[in-house]
Amino acid sequence: MMKNLLPFFLILTTVSLSAQMTPEEVVQKQLETYNNRDIDGFMSVIDQNVTLHDFSTGEITLEGFEACKKVYGALFEASPKLHSKILTRTIFDNKVIDHEYITGRKGSDTAIELVLIYEVNLEKITKITVLRKQE
Numbered sequence: 001m002m003k004n005l006l007p008f009f010l011i012l013t014t015v016s017l018s019a020q021m022t023p024e025e026v027v028q029k030q031l032e033t034y035n036n037r038d039i040d041g042f043m044s045v046i047d048q049n050v051t052l053h054d055f056s057t058g059e060i061t062l063e064g065f066e067a068c069k070k071v072y073g074a075l076f077e078a079s080p081k082l083h084s085k086i087l088t089r090t091i092f093d094n095k096v097i098d099h100e101y102i103t104g105r106k107g108s109d110t111a112i113e114l115v116l117i118y119e120v121n122l123e124k125i126t127k128i129t130v131l132r133k134q135e
Contacts, residue, residue, distance in 0.1 A: 023120035024089075027096040030118070030125060035083050037076035043069050047124035055117075055131040078106045087113075094120050 021029070026045045033041030043065070052062035062068055076082065081104030090097040096118045103111045115131040 021123045023094050023096050023118070024091050026120045026123055026125060027098065027118045031084060031086065031098075034072075037079070037082055039069065039073045039076055042072060042076075045123065045125055047121070047126040050125060051127050053127065053129045055115075055129050061130070075106070079104050081107070096120065 030042060030045050033039075033044075046065060046068055048065045050063075050065060050068050051060050052068070053059065054061050062071060083103050085101045085103075087099040087101055089099075098116050098118070100114050100116060101111055102114065103109075105112065113133060117127075117129040117131075118125050119127040119129075
């Protein structure tokens with residue numbers, strides 16, 4: 001009986017190993033759920049200890065899963081036409097660097113451009129660094 005189950009276990013192991021999302025797939029899921037204003041889907045790829053950083057100052061601007069959920073939940077509520085378009089994407093190891101063009105933020109007609117550096121570990125975004133244009 002055990003001999004007959006061995007191929008089954010090998011298949012399960014192969015499927016579970018290949019099912020792991022790449023850093024790019026994690027960030028793509030985050031983008032799609034952001035554009036759908038789906039807070040639960042968005043948070044499904046966010047680490048419990050996530051931090052957001054301002055590139056220019058190095059300052060941590062947001063820390064932790066609950067704080068992230070609160071901020072993005074409020075943003076999604078206030079932004080019925082929210083949409084982010086990727087202008088360029090670079091993958092470097094566990095980092096995904098997106099140049100984003102965001103419209104509909106909090107009902108505004110003014111678009112903003114950001115560069116975001118996402119660090120992904122174990123299929124979760126653990127750190128986001130935000131670069132803004134100098135004004």
